[in-house]
Amino acid sequence: xxxxxQSPEAxxxxxxxxxSLNCSYTVSGLRGLFWYRQDPGKGPEFLFxxxxxxxxxxxxxxxxxxTKKESFLHITAPKPEDSATYLCAxxxxxxxxxxxxxxxxxxxxx
Amino acid sequence: SAVISQKxxxxxxxxxxxxxxxxxxxxxxxxxxxxRQQPGQSLTLIATANQGSEATYESGFVIDKFPISxxxxxxxxxxxxxxxxxxxxxxxxxxxxxGNEQFFGPGTRLTVL
Numbered sequence: 001x002x003x004x005x006q007s008p009e010a011x012x013x014x015x016x017x018x019x020s021l022n023c024s025y026t027v028s029g030l031r032g033l034f035w036y037r038q039d040p041g042k043g044p045e046f047l048f049x050x051x052x053x054x055x056x057x058x059x060x061x062x063x064x065x066x067t068k069k070e071s072f073l074h075i076t077a078p079k080p081e082d083s084a085t086y087l088c089a090x091x092x093x094x095x096x097x098x099x100x101x102x103x104x105x106x107x108x109x110x
Numbered sequence: 111s112a113v114i115s116q117k118x119x120x121x122x123x124x125x126x127x128x129x130x131x132x133x134x135x136x137x138x139x140x141x142x143x144x145x146r147q148q149p150g151q152s153l154t155l156i157a158t159a160n161q162g163s164e165a166t167y168e169s170g171f172v173i174d175k176f177p178i179s180x181x182x183x184x185x186x187x188x189x190x191x192x193x194x195x196x197x198x199x200x201x202x203x204x205x206x207x208x209g210n211e212q213f214f215g216p217g218t219r220l221t222v223l
Contacts, residue, residue, distance in 0.1 A: 004152075032210040043202050043214035044153070046111065087153070091210055096141060097168070098212060100152040 002027045006088050006101035013078055014109050021073040021104045023088030033071050034098065035064050036087040044087055078108045112137050112205050114215035122221045123193055130189045131218045133203035138183035140206060144176070147200040147217070156201075159186050193222045 005024045013019055025033065032051055036044035048057040050066040057064045061082060063074045073086055085105045089098040113136040123129050133142065144156040157165040157178055165178040179187045190197055198221050204212040 034211055036214075041217075041219075043114075043204075043216045046207070046211050046213055049209055049211050089153075096143070096158060096206065097155050098143075098153070100154075102150070102152045 002090055002092055002099040004088055004090055004099055004101035006086075006104050008104060009102070010105040010107070012107045012109060013075075015079060016077050018074070018076045018078070020075070021086055021106070023071040023073070023101060024069060025071070025088070025090045026069075027090045027092050027099075029093035031091045031093045031095070033066055034089045034091070035062075035071070035073055036089065038085045038087055038103070047086075075106070078106075080108045080110050082106065083108045111207060111213045112139060114203065114205060114213060116201075116203060116215040116218050118218060119216065120219040120221075122223065124223055125194055127193055128189055128191045129193065129220060130187050131201050131203075131220075133186045133188070133215055135184045135205055140183070142180060142186045143204045143206075143212060144178065144186075144188045145202045145204065145214075147202060149199075153202065156188070190220065193220075195222045198222045 003026045007022045032049050035047040038044045048064040053068045061076050065072045085103040087103045089100040115134045117132045142159045145153045147153045155168050156171045157167045159165045159178050159180040161180050177189045200217045202217045204214045
């Protein structure tokens with residue numbers, strides 16, 4: 001069974017303090033690993049797809065990286081508007097289903 | 111990315127009743143998905159709905175409890191039947207993108223008393 005574990009559960013940072021969120025996964029064969037951002041009361045917003053180990057994607061202050069066992073979401077010099085829950089999900093080969101982790105609730109303090 | 115809307119955005123229902131949630135997409139899509147997000151838990155796939163065929167349900171979810179319709183390529187409904195307080199959750203629909211990603215609607219927050 002595919003599994004996704006995210007850590008930490010919650011993270012509080014000062015504005016400008018860089019850090020990383022972790023997503024560890026087990027999957028029968030990785031078709032894709034996805035990062036989403038979810039604001040309170042809203043649906044998940046798609047950020048990145050990673051397909052193979054060594055791949056990196058960047059968007060503004062966010063950079064996602066992938067190894068064979070985990071993915072990291074690096075946030076550089078975060079701003080208060082980056083506060084949200086960040087979700088990681090995996091998709092197995094031959095399957096459309098996304099298996100999600102429970103997320104990391106990120107709070108950036110001005 | 112597709113623009114997805116859901117109705118209602120939230121509802122409070124009595125035990126034993128049923129609620130139908132609508133999901134509308136602004137473009138034609140092949141696959142639509144229904145997820146549940148219980149408080150403090152991750153999103154869990156309920157079923158996959160393709161137009162013109164029966165929905166495919168994940169383990170632990172049955173058609174009698176969560177009947178789904180998919181009448182065309184832009185619309186789907188999920189019904190939560192004979193509700194109990196354990197059905198209190200956020201229900202989300204999603205659609206497949208050009209890659210393997212999925213795009214999500216804003217969700218329906220359901221409270222069952």
